[in-house]
């Protein structure tokens with residue numbers, strides 16, 4: 511591992527060299543979706559940032575244990591299920607399934623664990639009991655609250671100050687507004703029309719913040735390496751998670767906090783009322799390529815705001831096509847007989863640059879620029895004296911690095927092997943016809959290839975074909 515991985519820690523407000531608590535093993539908690547609706551592209555940007563993080567950790571030689579929770583109980587899921595007159599599980603199952611379909615479409619690698627909040631009620635109860643034993647809670651009307659004034663570190667992550675912010679006032683809501691630091695609910699006493707669990711705490715249901723503390727510590731331990739989310743999770747959600755977890759254990763909860771910035775659409779905040787609110791399926795229905803969507807959503811480094819525009823989506827579509835065309839051209843070009851025009855240094859300096867870019871707080875813009883630089887060199891070489899067999903083997907390794915980290919190369923699903931074989935056979939037949947000076951036959955074949963959507967170029971080292 512020659513390059514180092516540096517990540518910006520929201521807690522320290524600095525870039526820090528990442529090294530996991532346990533040698534060779536990174537433990538990562540990523541706040542997941544509330545499964546009451548389809549994820550929008552802002553949510554998906556955060557999930558893609560976490561995907562690049564996960565892949566980068568692996569690229570730097572670490573085994574990753576990632577947990578992403580599925581919030582299947584909160585005000586929104588309860589309301590949705592009630593509206594349709596079905597069970598909470600039935601209602602949330604639909605959106606859990608949609609969530610997995612979306613992330614699979616965008617090539618997001620699966621996490622090791624996807625705990626559902628309703629499967630971790632005993633762990634949540636135990637956490638509240640520990641907080642009660644340490645004097646961090648009070649009860650009121652069947653609910654249990656966290657008393658913020660008992661946790662002096664409150665506000666360190668977000669920089670929110672308690673003074674004048676109603677510390678000591680309590681708030682019952684799940685759907686938090688961001689203005690106030692107030693005592694927050696850990697356990698909500700049961701109410702008419704809401705699901706409720708009979709527990710030693712009394713009947714009721716968990717608060718949203720409690721879910722993440724309980725599930726992360728149950729699966730990753732009381733102290734772990736990385737915790738991520740969108741910037742709007744910093745306060746109060748992550749601040750409350752820290753208070754609950756450290757209040758209960760007396761140990762540091764998380765070492766590095768990472769947060770993805772907001773996504774705008776055509777320069778504006780996304781809102782259903784403005785008609786600029788998009789889910790993945792909205793974009794797919796409009797005919798956009800999921801790979802171009804992945805490309806666009808990772809093209810801006812995660813700590814910068816991303817302005818999603820249809821112009822930029824068009825640009826991403828072209829960028830992905832450029833990648834695909836060059837790779838296809840490469841695949842169908844014979845190896846150079848001589849040294850060729852691409853060198854070992856060209857390939858190795860690309861690999862170093864890719865690693866440096868990712869190690870630079872996941873600088874995906876820099877990594878993609880490096881990829882396009884390499885592909886330009888490949889095209890230039892194929893226009894000239896070609897690429898030798900030895901360098902191509904090195905190039906394949908470099909391209910495998912790209913697939914493992916950025917994963918933006920089209921897969922040739924539209925051109926199955928047998929069809930490629932047919933094209934290859936026609937190209938060879940055409941070459942033979944030209945060699946025999948049978949130009950009428952050569953033209954006939956070129957026409958047939960054109961019908962198959964294939965363009966043939968004659969280069970100094972033989973014909974090269976690509977799909978239009």
Ligand SMILES: [Zn+2]
Pocket residue numbers: 540541542722747
């Ligand atoms: Zn969370």
